[in-house]
Amino acid sequence: MTPDVKRLIGFYKSPLGKIARALVREQVIRMAGPIDRRRVLGLGFASPYLRFALEKAERVLAFMPARQGASAWPREGPSHTVLCDPLEMPLTDAAVDLIIAVHAFEHVSDAEELMRELWRVAAPNARLIVVVPRRRGMWAAADNQPFGDGNPFSRTQVERLLRDHSFVPESWREVLYLPPSNRRVFLRLARLFERFGPLFGPLFAGVIVVSAKKELFPAVPRRRKLERYVRVPSLAPQTAMEANDGKALRS
Numbered sequence: 001m002t003p004d005v006k007r008l009i010g011f012y013k014s015p016l017g018k019i020a021r022a023l024v025r026e027q028v029i030r031m032a033g034p035i036d037r038r039r040v041l042g043l044g045f046a047s048p049y050l051r052f053a054l055e056k057a058e059r060v061l062a063f064m065p066a067r068q069g070a071s072a073w074p075r076e077g078p079s080h081t082v083l084c085d086p087l088e089m090p091l092t093d094a095a096v097d098l099i100i101a102v103h104a105f106e107h108v109s110d111a112e113e114l115m116r117e118l119w120r121v122a123a124p125n126a127r128l129i130v131v132v133p134r135r136r137g138m139w140a141a142a143d144n145q146p147f148g149d150g151n152p153f154s155r156t157q158v159e160r161l162l163r164d165h166s167f168v169p170e171s172w173r174e175v176l177y178l179p180p181s182n183r184r185v186f187l188r189l190a191r192l193f194e195r196f197g198p199l200f201g202p203l204f205a206g207v208i209v210v211s212a213k214k215e216l217f218p219a220v221p222r223r224r225k226l227e228r229y230v231r232v233p234s235l236a237p238q239t240a241m242e243a244n245d246g247k248a249l250r251s
Contacts, residue, residue: 002065002067002068002107002149002150003045003068003103003107003146003149003150004068004069005045005064005068005069005070005071006069007146008045008068008103008146009071011145011146012048014182015182015187016145016180016181016182016187017145019178019187019190020145020147020176021048021049023175023176023190023194024049024102024131024175024176024207024209025048025049025052027173027175027209028049028100028129028131028209029052031127031129031171031173031209031211032052032053032098032100032127032129032211033127035052035053035056035057035098036056036057037056037057037058038053038056038057038058038097038098039057039058039059039061039095039096039097039098039123040053040057040059040060040061040096040097040098040099040100041060041061041063041091041095041096041098041099041100041121042060042061042062042063042099042100042101042102043063043086043099043100043101043102043104043118044063044064044065044068044086044101044102044103044104044105044107045064045068045102045103045104045146046062046100046101046102046103046104047062047071047073047074047081048102049100049102049131050062050073050080050100051074053098054074057098060080061080061082061096062080062081062082063082063084063086063089064081064082064083064084065083065084065085065086065104065107065108066083066084066085067107068103068107069083070082070083086104086108086114086117087108087109087110087113087114087117088117089117089121091121092121093120093121094121094122094123094124094126095121095123096121096122096123096126097122097123097126097127098126098127098128098129099118099121099122099126099127099128099129100129100131101118101128101129101130101131102131103131103146103147103150104130105130105132105153105161106132106133106149106150106151106152106153107149107150107151111161112161112164112165115161115162115164115165115167116165118165118167119165119166119167119214122214123214124214124216125213125214126213126214127211127212127213127214128162128167128211128212128213128214129209129210129211129212130158130162130208130209130210130212131207131208131209132152132153132158132207132208133147133148133150133152133153133206133207133208134152134153134154134155134174134202134205134206134207134208135152135153135154135157136152136154136203137152137176137203137204137205137206137207138179138180138204138206139176139180139206139207140152140206142180144180144181145180147176147180147206147207148180153208155172155202155208158208158210159210162210162212166214166215166216167212167213167214167215168212168213168215169210169211169212170211170212170213171210171211172208172209172210173208173209173210174197174198174202174205174207174208174209175194175205175206175207175208175209176194176205176206176207177193177194177197177198177204177205177206178190178193178194178197179193180206
């Protein structure tokens, strides 16, 4: 199930969404590194995590899938939003230096084809930051927020997907140890959950954040799409009128 853009906007305006955005964004910014004069692409619904790049980056784009819908971003100035198919992005080869994918992989129909497309648009030594709900985590099991929609991933699945498509994982983080609830007691203790949650292992984490670097040569070539052919009826000449016995009618 792909969440509607209105549902995503509503979540990030809620108290729980604001806390989740702050916690995940800290890790995204830390993994992104220097972005001066970099070309940054946000995929899925990554606009809540892209504002830090607006002033320093050379260019910032927010690609949103057609099934999800799009919203103009940022509120001030020209919109950086593009409505497109994630598997066929309107970019040339090696066009971006940093890709931040949030609410993207768990909703795409073909994750392997998406990885091939990301490898195509990524420049040499580009960095890819992926944020996905963690399989068996509390957030993946709760349907009151968008991390509970779509297909969650385990760390092993994410690592295999990256390595099989020529992206080398460099750093990992498990985030969102607090329960996915808008209760004030949980929201007030959010930082406490994030601090002591890792002591009990990643079992209680809700989201996986991974940073990977593009390798020079693709491990898996992109699939060739078959051309579509439209069958046209035969236009062989025929007699204007024929009798039932096959003889031409006489005037």
